[in-house]
Amino acid sequence: MKRFPFKAIIQAILASVVVSIYFVVVAKxxxxxVPLLSIILHPNMVRGLLYGFFLFLSHGYLSxxxxxxxxxxxxxxxxxxVFYGISFILTIFVVFLVNAFLSGLFIPTGSKDFLQRFNHFINQQRVAYYFQLTIISWFISMLFFGFYFYKRFKDYQIKESEQEKQQITAQFESLKNQLDPHFLFNSLNVLNGLIEEDPKKASLFTTDLSRIYRYVLEHKDKSLVSLQDELRFSKAYLNLLGLRFEAGIQIDLHISEDESSGFILPLSLQLLIENVVKHNVISLKSPLILKIYRKNDYLYVENNLQKKKVLNSNSGIGLKNIQERYALLSDQPVYIQESADLFAVGLPIIAKTVA
Structure with a gap:
């Protein structure tokens, strides 16, 4: 339940008194x-107080x-x-109602019915008078509400600046995660083994590894990339994992051409896949089953849960980084689900790229 707006009413009263004092001084x-008391008690001063009160109160809510x-x-x-456009209509409406109230339009008198009283009231109104009051109202609004708008303007500039700083920080943290030295070290070890065992596989491994780092360098500064590009890149990354773990990892990636529309964060899919490998046991006896699929406007990375007993101190940083980066670009949250034997993360697919 909203509290009665006492503060707004007090401000409106004070504003109307200040304006009335100004007009009293001018009239004097x-x-x-003419005696000062006669000026203060003149009916037009009462009218001015009512104008000031209702115009300030209504313009406060309008602002x-x-x-x-x-x-x-x-x-x-x-x-x-928008403010001064609506203010024009609002001022005319308030002045009309105050004039109508003070003229006795709503109070039955004598033999005149409401329609007769209304016609009489309309004939007494002057367009120039309403126009003059509107100009005065605009001028006073500039004094009272100009500072409010300017303050809000500066507050939003500061907020946008802070968001830009957060995005730069998030991108920097993401880049550090993307170029994980452990990943490179493990990849080079696998490559070293393949050179002796299977030179053909070693050649394919080297090609995919170069594609990965080329993609990182080309997309590290982008806010969003097409889902199609990210999937193409991730397939190269998955090929490396397949060569490294062989039958220890089973990869299920089935996304059709029609399902590859939209945009996601660059390297976010690779980071989720890397987290799956980093935090789960992979062996021939207990294969890690990794599924990547699209459902509605989300791209899901799902795996059977077989957590390692010892995790490094950076556990959860990569996922948190993705959530922070998405929060800057989309209202859609990152979907996370964990059960006793399943872990899944859903990345929102954004319909169109942002500048």
């Missing part, structure tokens, strides 16, 4: 012979609504156009 300067509707700092111009 123009009519020096907050516009600021929330257009939160980005680049929308500052659009924000001003």
């Amino acid at each position: 300067l123009d009519h020096k012979d 907050k609504w516009v600021a929330d509707k257009y939160p980005n700092s680049k929308d500052f111009g659009k924000k001003m156009v």
